[in-house]
Amino acid sequence: MNPLHRRTLIAGFGAGLAAWPLAARTPVMPSTALVRPPRLRAGDTVGLIEPAGFVDDAFDLDLVMDTIRAMGLVPKAAPHLGQRDGYLAGTDRDRAADVNAMYADKDVRAVFAVRGGWGCARILPFLDFRAIRANPKLLVGFSDITALHLAFAARAGFTTIHGPNAASGWGRFSWDAFRAVAFDAETPTFAAPVGTEDRLVQRNGRTRTFHPGKASGRLLGGNLTVLCALMGTPYLPDFTGAILFIEDTGEPPYRIDRMLTQLALAGVLGRLAGVVFGQCTDCGPAGASFGGFTLSQVLQQHLAPLRVPAFQGAPFGHVASQVSLAVGARAEIDAEAGTIRLLEPAVA
Incomplete structure (x- = not known):
């Protein structure tokens, strides 16, 4: 980016922030x-x-x-x-x-x-x-x-x-x-749909466990990029004891690595009861990357050391078939079974 254009963009954005209502900052x-x-x-x-x-x-x-x-x-x-x-x-x-x-x-x-x-x-x-x-x-x-x-x-x-x-x-x-x-105000258990490919072993619908076990907590999360963009603002809830669910699209592994590192350095990952990574659509490395990490390897590096139940492959994200997760409600995950179970209804 042209340095002058970058300075103009930053200055303009700063002016926009100054125009935001003061009450919204409290x-x-x-x-x-x-x-x-x-x-x-x-x-x-x-x-x-x-x-x-x-x-x-x-x-x-x-x-x-x-x-x-x-x-x-x-x-x-x-x-x-x-x-x-x-x-x-x-x-x-x-x-x-x-x-x-x-x-x-x-x-x-x-x-x-x-x-x-x-x-x-x-x-x-x-x-x-x-x-x-x-x-x-x-x-x-x-x-x-x-x-x-x-x-x-x-x-x-x-x-x-x-x-x-x-x-x-x-x-x-x-x-x-x-x-x-x-x-229906139900509390379903969500799992990845069974694959219907003409294969001896199915690839679609598979999950991968980074740390086994069950955990319960408040469901919080969504798109990883958007979540990270809110760090340091007054618009993030407390993640202590939460089940973090995250997904993304069009992000190569090094960017997922960078964002998870940000969550770790900010103390978010260390406060969680469990983690579910859904689908990451078009998240392969850009071009040949023989020396790079795969997405699964990046997730292993960040999630396994947390020593809390964590798995990859749940059916949510930028995909045609996805579940509806009740943000804020309590849920239980089973990292080995690859399931998410609501513990309370989302609606009254």
Whole structure:
């Protein structure tokens, strides 16, 4: 990057920070008691937001609306849905206003993110966490929506669902998992789907144990890159005794190594009860790397020394079939079986 351009970019970003509301820099911590939002029921109205990247094609937005209707729900578009500002779905204030509006709207039962991308962290200072905390509703999404999941866990005090975005494919596996958690208030045990390849030994659906055993704790996590980008901010919950679940996409092993090192140096990894690494899509080394580490080797180096149950290969991440994890709820993992079991419902 040109040095002058870099200095201009940094200066501009600093000016943007100065414009953020001062009140947002003072966190308002929720009570210690976890609140469960109401479960979804057929006929409920759900809000559609784009807190990060945009979907501005009418055909694609119609498909999203029909997907929500196919769930038996009624979609309600946020005021700025379909807008575009560069690679973002509108300005930071407009995207934040949509989130605030959906949590203030008494007719809206839950809030679905249409897609991820990048931009959720930019709207955190503009969110009305007092109003959000006073109106607990399921937030559903993954990828960049991790920033909202973690901020809600830190400052709103109710469960959210790390699961498919509204614009995701919603195959049978994903839909069944979501319905069990969000509609039926079940406490399922999630495992990787059995592979159906024409092989003597299946490759798909395999898990790898880094340290055996079972562990229970509060489920916290999401996209690794987004989580690391929130380090040092007031929008991260306390990870002490938590089950950390992480995934990523398009990150070569050395970057995963760098981010896990950051979590270790920040003291996060050392406070965990257990770790689950889901799917890392397109995370192989860039080009020939005969002397490099594989992803599994990087995970082994970081997770095995923790001496807490840890495994790789759970069905969540940037994949077509993924489970719905209740962020903030207590869960138990079995590192040898490769399972995640909710210990309490995500909804009331």
